[in-house]
Amino acid sequence: QEKTTFILVMGMTGSGKSTLVQHCTGNNVQVGHGLQSCTKLPPIFSYLYSFFHEGHHIHLIDTPGFDDTNRSDIDTLKTIATYLSTSFANGVRISGIIYLHRISDNRLSGTGLRNLRVFKKLAGSNAWPNTVIGTTMWKADEYMQGEAREIELSGDVTYFGDLLSRGAKLFRIAEHETGAEEQRHSSLRVVSHLLQRTRTVAVIDLRIQRELVVDGKTLDATAAGREALGNLYHLRRQLARQVEIARHDMQDALKVRDIESARQLQAIETECTRKISKSQKQQQKLKTSLMEIHDKEVDKL
Ligand SMILES: Nc1nc2c(ncn2[C@@H]2O[C@H](COP(=O)(O)OP(=O)(O)O)[C@@H](O)[C@H]2O)c(=O)[nH]1
Ligand SMILES: [Mg+2]
Incomplete structure (x- = not known):
């Protein structure tokens, strides 16, 4: 009797999600070129990649990442949240999470840190025992730097x-250079560890x-949503300050008839006012979209 196991990637x-999925399944998953993502807006189950391992029928869920060149953080969060809540309402339970990070990145700042923060809030600390950071x-030629970064990231x-x-x-x-067999082996080692963990917490x-x-x-009221909104608020405060300064300076300019x-x-x-209104629309998206999801869930009951 094999078990059905869902693992979220x-x-x-560009952190290597599709590559890992490909090595696990042996399937032809589309892998991104450079940093341009290939995980386009999906029909909801096109994220799933399945294979058999150690008596489990495993479904890997490949998610779109932040820093996607075609999508805002809010849209990405919305897509992931929609997927997770809809599948949850339909009885799908996640057993493990693989969070990938490029060790070659110099520092974890900006988008990388934002992504990690939203991820932590989205999963919650109950999920950590069944989580792998890959x-x-x-x-x-940068192995030493990699190891130094690994220590820094792990300790903080x-x-x-x-x-x-x-x-x-x-x-x-x-790494690629180590050969496909070794890559496949190291990817499956992660999966084996998570399967081991499911014996304690299924x-x-x-x-x-x-x-x-x-x-x-x-x-917008969830921890992950608030984290993402925090970034919008921060941006909006900066813009509001710029608007204030521009208005003030404009009056001064008019006093001395400096029309130009x-x-x-x-x-x-x-321009600043336009950006503020755009960010307000992004925020509104988080509200309306979830109401739509809830309506759909209620319909199913
Ligand atoms: N050098 C190197 N490149 C990799 C590795 N894993 C993935 N890549 C490349 O990095 C790019 C992005 O990988 P992909 O799996 O599409 O990332 P995703 O956006 O997280 O799905 C692709 O060009 C991969 O071939 C790795 O371990 N080493
Ligand atoms: Mg991908």
Whole structure:
């Protein structure tokens, strides 16, 4: 009797998700070229890749990552949340998570850190024992730097420290240069570890699944949604300040009849105001979309 096991694969665009999925399944998963993502907006189950391993029928869920050149963080979160809450409401339970990170990245800042923060909030700490952080792109000539980064990232709670201290495990995924067999082996080692973990905890309810489906929250009220919105608020505060300064300077310019400067300042004000309204629309998206999902779930009951 084989068990059906769902494993979520997450990480930034270009972190090697599709490559890992491909090595596990042996299937022809489309792999991105450079940093351009191939995970386009999907029909909901096109994320699933299945194979058999150690008596389990395993379904890997390949998710779109942040830093996608074609999509905003809010849209990406919305897509993942929609998938996770819909499948949860239909009885699909996740048993493990693989979070991939490129060790070749100099620092974890900007988008990388934002992605990790949203991921932590989305999964919740109950998920850590069934989580693997997989580091990819170990370049042979930068091995020392890689190891130094690994130590830094593991020891700091801002990065992987909190996950690791609560049961997550760190794995290195083999490089292209080591050959396909070794890459496949190192990818399956991660899967084997997660299967081992399921003997203790068979399935995990992700925080965002509980929040959306059990508590009936809208996405903007979930921990992950608030994390993503925090970035929007920050951006909006900066823009509002710029608008204020532009208006003030414009009045000064008009007093001395400097029409050209006033015109330029007017243009800045208009542009900032447009960006503010765009960010408000993004925020609104989180509200409306989840109401739509909830309506659909209610219909099914
Ligand atoms: N050098 C190197 N390149 C890799 C490795 N894993 C993936 N890549 C390449 O990095 C790019 C992005 O990988 P992909 O699996 O599509 O990342 P995804 O966006 O997370 O799905 C592709 O060109 C891969 O061939 C690795 O371990 N080493
Ligand atoms: Mg991909």
